[in-house]
Amino acid sequence: MLSFAPLQALAVPRGQKVIVVTFGGGARDEETFAPEGQENIPCLMNELIPRSTFFTQVVNRGILGHYVATASLATGVYESFDNFAMVPPSNPTVFEYYRKGLHRPATDAWVVAPSNGFNRMGASDSKLYGPSQGAGVILPKHLLAAALKQEDAGGYTHLLRDNYETPFYTPQISGNPFQLAQLEQVLRVSVVDFVAHARNLASPDELSVFVVKQLMKQLAPSLLWVTLHDMDIAHSGAYSLYMEGIRRTDRLCGELWKTAEAEPEYAGRTTMFILPDFGRDADGDPGGNGFQHHRTGDALSRTTWMMVLGPHVRENVSVNRPVQSLDLVPTLGGLLGFTPTMARGQALTEVL
């Protein structure tokens, strides 16, 4: 059945593939688009921004925890659950609106995310929608740990240390995780090949991008959400590792766009949104410790940017009016043709 998924995807009118990339977790303007930060993002600066409409002020007024903030991006409502609790969003997600509104199959919406906590972000607990209308969620690192465990009973739990906000705390996964057995069925990768490939990758985000590419090849979903997270190593206080994470994320964004341009199912019909989930604390705020955390809720930690690329999107355009991170879902609704009834925010007409 699954092998026919690309044909199903072809039923969607042309120009309606969407990839959302969260450039996370947590990047400050200072290390990205501010003049002193631009050297860290050569790919975004030189290759992608000239082809994009760029929103220079995207404000996030919600909770600045990665899972809850990313879930808020996906629901279009500022979710208010405990960031460290493994609960689904309270409001319908973009995946549910999309699948239910357009009668799309389960194979047409996917989330690829780094951390156990994101396991529940594919669907809300809304009675009108819920998991049967949600996205498939793949946590590549979790998958890798399971594969390694199968290969060797030894402990690779350190690979799961992905929650940099509480670096020693690795919660047990709950919900309905993507199973190891589905690797071959869905991604068409054997466990052995998956592990072998992972052995050549330097970071969890690289593994996520590998999984995304496989999904694009095998299922060609029309709505694909990838959450990058390497740079959240900033919580450890090592500035060089945070910068390394930003540079890697920059490169991976470029790779994703190139893949979208090269894959027949995506070429010429894909709109890609790239945005941080939020920023990090300002150097000058005595309540924080600069880049290390995102605890103060100051303006720098709440204000980021968004880049939109696609065949119908105006190139090399900057939008300087402030917009909200909640505007993403209504914009996706306008683009894909569904109505996000419970989402707040406004569709961004500049890219519709």
Next chain:
Amino acid sequence: MLPSQLRTDQFREYPPAGRQLAVSNLSLLRQLTLIYLASLLREMIRYDWKFPAERGQIDRQLAWLASLDPQELHSLFAGFAQIRLDRKLEDTDWVKMPDDFSERLTAYLWSTHQIDALRSAATEFTERASRATPAPSPAQARLGIVVIGRSVEQSSFPLFRKLRPYGVHFTRVDPTDGLEMLLHAVAARASARPIPYDHWYIEGSTPVAAPPHVSISSYDQLQPVRSRLLDRMQQVIDSGSGGPELLEVTMATIDPQQLGMKGEGRDGVLDHFDVSLLTQGQGTQIFSTTFVMWAAREALRRAEPVTLMARFTPRQRLRPMNELMQSRSHDVEPDPQGSLLDADMAAYYIWLDQQRLADSAQASFLVWFEGHNEALAIAPGLPRGTESASPGNLQQILEWIS
């Protein structure tokens, strides 16, 4: 329970000096809003282990609050009073466990979108308190010294970029005996004014000297404590109860003796400080660069020293995923180049922290790339945003900025 219902016996588990402080200010405490009071109790419960500067700050603030009439107090705390609290929060034992209350409060305020209201109320209160109870001027102008880049033979990284606008970038520094000169300057200042906790030396590895009257905090010397702490953290995690919040509260209440810091002649205040670096600073347990950055920040914020020298040494390298998969060895090599970048940013943060203290306009600051010709100095008498190619050594630079 509400603040107005406070009783003397509720402080019986506080350490002696903290208990005495709370009891003698009971009538004032009963008039405070819960949010502010709980944050004050977090300080009082640790009062016995606080530095003189911190104690002075608390004492001044209490005296000021006690001098206000009820209407003035009401006006002062109006911002806090407008924040809606959950009944469950009020019912927690916030007297006995103010840290637990604080954790719950923060989570609650984020989830009810009131964190900005707290931030605004706290900022306003802090500004008014600072105006009303200014910190005393230091006995001598402050001097901050940061040493970065140990073990780096060559680097093309442009150092001190964030600090250059504020001082002079020296490019022909003679590095001979540089470390000794800096330590000598610290020792001389401590010897001239031997006030407890006024002079600090924070070291990323093992201290190269132990000058009298200088408080020393060292990453390597705390290695046994770090190991015991990581074991305790693992126990909490393995217990499967609670979550990150429980872990944070458990960490915040660990006593130095529980981590093996026992014996005659120990400095309890310094021991508590060291433990707090490891329990409340993220990354301090695993990266020496983060330890030094956080220790310097906390020493400046809490002890308000007049002399602080922080020396960064290479932290362990973060192993990439593929390497972790191929080897389970715990042996890790250092990362001098990455540590140089970490320390360069940290030096900027240390300067910012020093600038937050009283009489910052008189303070001096020096950062040196250890073993190399580059340094940057900031001082009242030095020009800003300039570069000097004049030859000289660190002793001379110290004389210029002192």
